[in-house]
Amino acid sequence: MATQTKDYYGVLGVKKTASTEEIRKAFRKLARKYHPDVNPGDKKAEEKFKEISEANDVLSDEKKRKIYDQFGFYSDNIDPAAAEAAARGGYGPGAHGGRTHGGGHTQEVPFDFGGFDFSDYQGGQEQQAGGGFGGSFRDIFSGMFNRGGASAARGPQPGSDVEYQVSIDFWTAIHGGVTRLEIQRQEVCPTCKGKTTTGGSVECPECHGSGQVTQMGGRMKFNIQCPRCGGSGKVQHTCPTCDGAGVVTKRDPLEFRIKPGTRDGQRIRLAGKGNAGTGGGPAGDLYLIIKVGTNPVFTRTGDDIYVTVPITMTEAALGAKIEVPTIDTHDGGGRTQLKIPPGTQSGQKLRMREKGVPSAASEGKRGDQIVEVKIVVPKVQDERSKEILRELAKLNPEDPREGLFAGV
Structure with a gap:
């Protein structure tokens, strides 16, 4: 998970007081606009989709959102218990934090400093009397976490909605009937069942099995949990069918009923028939936009x-x-x-x-x-x-x- 300071609320176009449902609704609206299937070959749209997905991943999760609101950025390496303690000005159970000194008090910082190495930390950034790390503290950690390897496994992500325009004749719209068409959408990978891996594990190529990687923050060295294996030292085999995406693109026939009186421009919603979610997330919806033909008399x-x-x-x-x-x-x-x-x-x-x-x-x-x-x-x-x-x-x-x- 990227940790550089980003305005996730601005990315999704919602207020900081937005409810979880409002956040998810905003994400789905943007996902329909920027999804790679809707914009094939458009790199800017692809990057925008990744950006809104990242924002949704943090803001739609209560614990992650709480950490983001507290520190202005989020990382999977932040200890939630220590973050909670930091908010209260004390120590959280099991938290291995550092301290910043200033204003006559000591405050717990929710990061693991087990591998902290100050040997190269010299010069103008050393602790100043009563000043702590100063205003650059967050910038150091933001840059440090952002230079990690592949992101740790993400939680359940909802699938995006899919829209199709369906043309029907004048009389079908009036009297109703059955319409058939072929649609393209993402479905759960039949090999890995959406898990992105096929079982079995090998030594993590990022940390070489140690579970930790060394990162530089300015002139400081940090040993942090490996973002690729999550600290386990092992990674599972990536699914060869979906290449680790958890979903595959398929074209399927679809049969649906047109109600009598259906109007031109009407949107028909088929719940759960959109793109499949990943990591166990729910599927999006399928929206059929009806285009009604004309008649020479009526x-x-x-x-x-x-x-x-x-x-x-x-x-x-x-x-x-x-x-x-x-x-x-x-x-x-x-x-x-x-x-x-x-x-x-x-x-x-x-x-x-x-x-x-x-x-x-x-x-x-x-x-x-x-x-x-x-x-x-x-x-x-x-x-x-x-x-x-x-x-x-x-x-x-x-x-x-x-x-x-x-x-x-």
Whole structure:
């Protein structure tokens, strides 16, 4: 675990007072954006993903977060008991700490100084009267731990969420149905079962079996617990299938049901179907973003259906009962009659109650169908028809454009 001073709260974009759930939610949101599967070959995104994973690993763990909040950085080599004692100004059980002197008191520092070597520690950084190590104390330890070898084993990490856009046709969105697609996601390694190792151990190549490594902090030498083997002196064989990742990338067929009334842009959540977690962590979720196709006759807005229906000039003037298509007609339903009131104007909208889309949110409810009428003027060619229209104009002499000039 890196120990250089980092603003983990800033990395995840949360306040220092954020709850564990808020921290995990922020991590998942960023993980969806920067995950290597979403940004193949993007080194910056890969580094950003590592950074937010590191921040989440510390802040989502209560004990690690407490140490981070206390010292401004975190290391697996910090003794939690001694850290607790340091916070109280005393000694913790089993803590092997050093002391800083200043202000007339002695304070326990939560680090193991068993291999502390002051032989090379000379010059301007020696202890000053009443001053201790001064302001450089944290910088020394931050740099020291950050130069270690491979990180110690991390705790359970949740898998990231996965998003897929799914295209369905107009009628499947309205009436529902089963959709199939193939998705790519990370699954638990079948060889190591997510443990990253395959059992059996060999001498740690970092500490050569001693369990400790020597680090330099300025001019000081420290013997610290080996970050690779955790002090055991041995490391397990890395799983050859997943190369120690604990997960493998696979493409799997997926079958899921579309509910009647599903809307364009709707997000369908399949819990636990995202990328597998590592170290026993939970899997992320799979989000399916629905893209609904269009129809040449109907237009949909929410649960309402819109359709334009042509009518004749006489139907508009005298009124009529006409047959109009509805979405039920697609399933073999009968044609539906619509009453056209006398004097209907072109562009006028008539509402057909509960002839729209079944509501996905409220079972048993439906939207409406909105019919926009369009008056079709006939092409009059015979003299008899023209004579009748001239007579009609004499009987109805009103000028529909009269009001147009009133405000000019």
